[in-house]
Amino acid sequence: MNTEIGRRQMLKGLATIAAAATATGATTARAQTAPSATLPAGNPGWHGFRMGDIDALVLSDGPLAQGDPTKVLQGQPEDVIRETLRNNHLDDQNMTLDQNVLLIRSGDRLALFDTGTGGAPAFGDDPGKLMSNLAQLGIDGASVTDVVLTHAHPDHVWGLSSEDGTANFPNAQVHLHEAEHGFFTDPQNDSHPLLGPFMPTCRTELEAVADRITIFRDGDEVLPGVHAIAAFGHTPGHSCFRLTSGDKSLLLAGDLAHHHVLFTRYPGIKFGFDTDPDQMVQSRTKLFEMLEAERMAFLAYHFPFPGVGHLDRFGDGYQWVAAGLDNTF
Template sequence: MKSPYISRRSLMIGAGALSMTPMLASGALAEAPQLGTQIPGWYRFKIGEIEATIISDGLLNLGSANDQFPAAPQDQIAEIMKAEFLPVEPMMLEQNCIVLNRGGRLVLIDSGMGKDEMFGNGAGRLLRNLAAASITPEQIDDIVLTHAHPDHCWGLVGADGSPLFPNAMLHLSQVDFDFWTDESKLSAEGFLPAFVAGARRNLLPYRERMNFVSDGKEALPGITAIATPGHTLGHMSYIISSGDEAFLNVGDVCHHYALLFENPGWEFAFDTDPGLAAKTRLRLFDMAATEALPMIGYHFPFPGLGNIRRAGSAYEYVPIALSHG
């Protein structure tokens, strides 16, 4: 196949191009077609003996930050976003799924948005990025969900409704399964019917190979569930540990690294119980800061790995430097 990087100069040599101007002869004007949008695909690191790979499902477009944090002062949102060099609109959130390889079992945490474009066309890249990281869907033994919202479970089935991960057991909280597959909510107001219909479509095909996780118990060896209710009532965070290393997978306890560490009490539009979600966020932040637990944030900037430190009565997020080891 012809390389897109072959320079115009090298193609022209046979046509007498050696007499071209010195600037062209330097090769600095090599023809290199722009390759289009680039979203990071995957990032691999170790947690003790576990090989962990963050797999991006791409970006979600959440519209205006003012709509997503409706009770927060708009001037404060504008000030923070400006200080972070981010627009108030669109507020983009990344999706950091994760694959854990414990040597013998491959575990995927959260499945991304699938092909639905409810939040724009930048999502649904999990399968492509799994392939880029040399992982096939057939290799996934277990899928652990933080909760049953679209961007976490709508990537479980294909367009024909059949499981995309044919060998995987599904692990999630029973509270979330019962809530988001409840048929009676299909006639509710607001976003609930669409969310419930999508959860039913994605979760029910796995009904015969489903395990419910409980607070304080291991969902799988080295993956301990912590009930973190509020964003959804059955939301679970997970401590992933091996040897003396551990990471806290916060899931959707915190959606935005710039806004919510500084204002952990702010309520998010898609929270089922916003007041409880804020209390849970404060509890989890306090735990992570006290125990110096590094975090994996599903919606933090790729690859979503960071530490938390106290800053007055609030917190600060500090991204972890990437490793090349």
């Protein structure tokens, strides 16, 4: 993070605190009799960091409620899931996942990785914040040159357009794995037992950008310094991406793991929306081993905002160590 920017932000913050303290001192008597104002709830919108020569931002699309974790996770007994959550000070009855969208500027490219839910009512009022967070930063969707998709689930592709069908990123090349494109554009999969209800809208989103789609395969350099890594199983073409700048690397992990505790402590756990759960466990096992061996930072789409951290061994599994908010990788 830029030191000068950090110092200016700190001084601005100190000035704000000082001004607030002065105002508070001037109104002490009134404050003693007036009811306390309610402070606003936290609203993380973006977090910037730097990796080598790449400037990066993680933007939140908002939280995604999953309900009872034992209804969407398999591979561990119900009592183990609930106890593990409680032991980590988490709600054992309701699981909520974050949505962390990566934006990078590298050379003349402004690339977005996944697009969030697009504010679709099916996900409730909390998700769908990506475009407003971009707007608050003064970033026009039309300036995005590339949208790189880890996969085509609704919470990753429905943000390609707004609710009225307007393209959110009208000038962007859209990059998607060959197998993923074939699966999600095939009308025969509308009857898929897991994804059938979502398939028509996913297909509509992809058809709307058909003339701008670039197909990639495992190992391809999708953008300069961005290589695709197969992580199949969650969907037929689910992909991670290794971002490299100089001697620095970061894995954009997509949905390799959905929960920062349960999926790291128990890498063999399975998610209810995996098209091939066993294959997904194999993908996760392989890439977790790589992350731990190389001590590589990674960004997980659904981990607590901003989703950047490392893996350390913990018993038979791992533990996620969140990165600090002022890291340069």
